[in-house]
Amino acid sequence: MESTTNNEITLTIDGRAVTVPAGTTILQAAREAGIEIPVICYHEATTSNGLCRTCVVEVEGARVLAASCVAQAAQNMVVHTRSERVLRSRRTILEMLSSAVDLSEAPEIQQMIEDYGADTQRFPAAQKREFALLDDNPMYVRDYSKCVLCWRCVQVCAEDAQYTYALSYNGRGFNTMISTFFNEPLPATTCVFCGQCVGVCPTNALKPRREWLLEQGKTPEEIIALTPKERRRRPQ
Amino acid sequence: MSNFDLSPLQEQLQSMQTQGRSALLPALHAAQEIYGYIPEAVAQEIGRSLGVPLADVHGVIEFYSLFYSAPPGQAVVHICTDIACALRGSEQVLETVCRHLGIREGGTSADGAFTVQRAPCLGLCEHAPAALVGKSAAGEINSHAVEDLLAGKLPAPRAIVGGTQRRLTKNCGKGRPTTLAEYLEGGGYAGLRRALSLSPGAVIDAVKDSGLVGRGGAAFPTGVKWEGAAQAPGEPKYVVCNADESEPGTFKDRVLMEDDPHLTLEGMIIAGYAIGAPKGYIYVRGEYLQSYKTLGDAVAEAEAAGYLGKNILGSGFDFEIELRLGAGAYICGEETALFESIEGKRGFPRLKPPFPTTSGLFGKPTVINNVETLCNIPFILAEGPEAFRRAGTEKSPGTKLFCLSGDVKSPGVYEVPFGVSLRYLLDDLAGGMRSGSPLQTVLVGGAAGAFATPDQLDVEMSFEGLKSAGLPLGSGVVLAIDQTHDLRQVLLNLARFFAHESCGKCYPCQLGTQRQFEILGRVAAGEAQSEDVARLSDVGWTMGDASICGLGQTAATATLSAIRLWPEMFGAS
Numbered sequence: 001m002e003s004t005t006n007n008e009i010t011l012t013i014d015g016r017a018v019t020v021p022a023g024t025t026i027l028q029a030a031r032e033a034g035i036e037i038p039v040i041c042y043h044e045a046t047t048s049n050g051l052c053r054t055c056v057v058e059v060e061g062a063r064v065l066a067a068s069c070v071a072q073a074a075q076n077m078v079v080h081t082r083s084e085r086v087l088r089s090r091r092t093i094l095e096m097l098s099s100a101v102d103l104s105e106a107p108e109i110q111q112m113i114e115d116y117g118a119d120t121q122r123f124p125a126a127q128k129r130e131f132a133l134l135d136d137n138p139m140y141v142r143d144y145s146k147c148v149l150c151w152r153c154v155q156v157c158a159e160d161a162q163y164t165y166a167l168s169y170n171g172r173g174f175n176t177m178i179s180t181f182f183n184e185p186l187p188a189t190t191c192v193f194c195g196q197c198v199g200v201c202p203t204n205a206l207k208p209r210r211e212w213l214l215e216q217g218k219t220p221e222e223i224i225a226l227t228p229k230e231r232r233r234r235p236q
Numbered sequence: 237m238s239n240f241d242l243s244p245l246q247e248q249l250q251s252m253q254t255q256g257r258s259a260l261l262p263a264l265h266a267a268q269e270i271y272g273y274i275p276e277a278v279a280q281e282i283g284r285s286l287g288v289p290l291a292d293v294h295g296v297i298e299f300y301s302l303f304y305s306a307p308p309g310q311a312v313v314h315i316c317t318d319i320a321c322a323l324r325g326s327e328q329v330l331e332t333v334c335r336h337l338g339i340r341e342g343g344t345s346a347d348g349a350f351t352v353q354r355a356p357c358l359g360l361c362e363h364a365p366a367a368l369v370g371k372s373a374a375g376e377i378n379s380h381a382v383e384d385l386l387a388g389k390l391p392a393p394r395a396i397v398g399g400t401q402r403r404l405t406k407n408c409g410k411g412r413p414t415t416l417a418e419y420l421e422g423g424g425y426a427g428l429r430r431a432l433s434l435s436p437g438a439v440i441d442a443v444k445d446s447g448l449v450g451r452g453g454a455a456f457p458t459g460v461k462w463e464g465a466a467q468a469p470g471e472p473k474y475v476v477c478n479a480d481e482s483e484p485g486t487f488k489d490r491v492l493m494e495d496d497p498h499l500t501l502e503g504m505i506i507a508g509y510a511i512g513a514p515k516g517y518i519y520v521r522g523e524y525l526q527s528y529k530t531l532g533d534a535v536a537e538a539e540a541a542g543y544l545g546k547n548i549l550g551s552g553f554d555f556e557i558e559l560r561l562g563a564g565a566y567i568c569g570e571e572t573a574l575f576e577s578i579e580g581k582r583g584f585p586r587l588k589p590p591f592p593t594t595s596g597l598f599g600k601p602t603v604i605n606n607v608e609t610l611c612n613i614p615f616i617l618a619e620g621p622e623a624f625r626r627a628g629t630e631k632s633p634g635t636k637l638f639c640l641s642g643d644v645k646s647p648g649v650y651e652v653p654f655g656v657s658l659r660y661l662l663d664d665l666a667g668g669m670r671s672g673s674p675l676q677t678v679l680v681g682g683a684a685g686a687f688a689t690p691d692q693l694d695v696e697m698s699f700e701g702l703k704s705a706g707l708p709l710g711s712g713v714v715l716a717i718d719q720t721h722d723l724r725q726v727l728l729n730l731a732r733f734f735a736h737e738s739c740g741k742c743y744p745c746q747l748g749t750q751r752q753f754e755i756l757g758r759v760a761a762g763e764a765q766s767e768d769v770a771r772l773s774d775v776g777w778t779m780g781d782a783s784i785c786g787l788g789q790t791a792a793t794a795t796l797s798a799i800r801l802w803p804e805m806f807g808a809s
Binding site for chain 2 (some may be wrong): 088097170189
């Protein structure tokens with residue numbers, strides 16, 4: 001599509017004309033017009049991969065829905081952010097997600113589930129992704145039963161921030177999960193415990209160990225007594 | 237930390253180092269060849285040598301079914317249990333083999349000789365039920381021949397080829413590869429000679445004038461694709477042949493590669509000349525070891541005879557071809573996932589745009605064509621676009637290879653001009669139904685296809701004819717199902733395939749293929765819940781409308797087609 005000479009484009013979102021610089025994503029254009037589109041995997045600080053598809057919108061003339069976090073706005077584009085098709089996909093994605101993952105510590109997603117009338121019990125007898133919590137280092141714990149596979153931790157560990165490359169994936173498809181090299185404990189990997197992965201995790205699948213121990217009913221004194229050496233040692 | 241002698245691997249890694257990460261799959265294959273699997277210390281050595289982060293090496297090993305991070309038996313027995321083989325009793329074969337070895341599915345025999353696994357479609361559907369024992373393919377397995385199967389005594393399946401207009405398959409069906417001498421005798425490489433006498437632009441025009449559209453499933457006009465890559469900025473450009481044929485029920489590309497490898501090469505060389513690419517890759521699926529070997533031999537033959545390499549036929553045009561072997565991932569047939577795989581990554585499809593013609597392999601302008609598509613090119617150049625259009629219909633010019641399988645008398649690859657009827661394929665070419673049971677339905681287009689009913693047999697087999705009947709051409713699958721089969725089992729079988737093959741990148745497909753599989757499990761067991769049709773419809777529509785790539789977008793087309801045709805089938809029984 002052609003952009004205008006001054007590199008600004010005008011499109012219509014939910015009946016509203018919006019003018020934005022060329023190269024703006026539909027998500028950004030909508031936000032500028034005050035239209036909120038829900039996102040799960042999207043984060044300002046990480047590369048957008050269009051994974052969660054909750055940000056899908058209907059673009060008139062397009063065969064399928066577009067992920068607004070990555071699809072660019074174009075001149076004269078007509079976008080619907082809450083059409084019947086969009087709502088059906090969003091609701092179903094949220095229903096499927098809640099049938100697979102422990103979202104108990106993901107308030108933003110819980111809000112979305114409420115907003116879109118998603119039924120968390122829609123899929124009875126559905127297989128969940130359940131894993132034992134990994135407590136293998138003094139800094140943070142990994143509870144992958146809560147992981148929604150947004151990839152943010154993998155990305156900040158790699159080119160998006162730290163260039164540490166400690167994380168990748170086990171399996172594929174439904175059985176995908178974040179992992180280290182041959183599932184080695186984190187101290188045995190290239191991890192430098194920068195904590196950026198914990199910072200971008202949207203569901204508390206990654207959590208500071210201290211916080212987790214407090215939740216387990218440990219007092220601060222007990223926590224210090226529990227891990228004196230680990231707390232003093234700098235990881236290699 | 238290792239007890240492994242890394243020296244044989246290190247020797248091989250030396251020659252791969254210049255390719256960096258792109259050599260990751262070849263390196264993993266080489267390692268597995270040496271050690272039987274990929275131990276941690278070996279993976280570490282590969283990562284260090286190629287400059288790939290160790291976590292990424294692990295992620296790649298984990299993604300591909302044919303890489304093992306723990307030792308399997310000396311020979312892995314892959315028994316195909318996908319749709320064509322399932323109709324011919326593959327579940328029973330799997331059970332018998334496991335019982336014979338005293339193991340469960342996925343287990344290894346006590347003597348360490350065999351590991352038995354359920355395999356996705358092996359592309360041997362005309363020989364169903366089929367298996368791969370170690371590196372040897374076997375077909376028409378029955379439960380009485382388990383010992384012969386395991387001993388490798390079953391004969392290698394040979395292509396069964398027929399049809400009314402043998403343009404692409406004229407050299408196929410001999411039961412061995414066509415040699416370069418034979419290929420030349422039959423007019424081979426005349427298309428390349430003609431192309432090299434024209435300007436690249438004129439070659440592209442010829443392909444555009446022919447009206448050829450891609451045979452991989454998306455039906456994109458080939459000439460337009462070539463023109464796009466030719467005009468795109470960026471060097472070097474690449475030609476990629478998509479030989480990752482994995483759509484259940486599809487085996488035509490296997491036949492073309494195994495029986496007439498030079499045809500694919502000639503098509504690629506012409507494409508390279510047309511778009512100005514110095515290099516081409518053929519990405520062959522990991523289960524097609526015979527195709528891989530045959531193509532490799534043909535590349536060597538072509539190089540020696542001056543059809544590949546520097547200054548081809550004195551034209552000044554240089555072109556080389558590198559073969560790549562996949563490692564068990566249907567998704568790598570998706571063009572951008574295939575690029576990722578060549579680049580040494582997990583086979584995740586990329587977001588589009590950008591499209592391959594502007595940013596494809598290694599981010600460079602790339603033409604990626606299916607094997608069958610490329611095999612049409614030599615004819616178009618040698619005989620001209622007009623001659624090409626003499627077969628087929630106005631909107632679907634040329635011939636098409638249909639893969640007939642299932643409950644027909646004579647399964648095989650049949651080449652016919654576009655426009656014949658479905659009835660003609662089933663009755664006149666494939667000999668009608670195999671047993672006394674009448675036709676129940678035909679799965680058209682593959683696992684990602686749709687069902688045709690017996691009253692649709694007069695549908696014209698062309699892009700436009702099928703479209704008006706609401707059926708996809710897909711990869712040319714025509715799989716007949718007689719009335720002895722429970723279609724709910726068929727749907728469950730297709731759903732299992734997609735759940736196994738989803739890459740897991742986007743949520744609709746990652747979650748939807750699993751939920752679809754679970755619900756269809758209930759349906760097939762006669763335990764459907766009243767809400768299950770609504771659930772399947774929501775899951776199916778969401779995958780179709782919101783998934784990133786073609787796999788997710790079509791993972792429910794067969795289910796949705798069945799819901800439309802036979803809603804009563806989804807009730808509790």
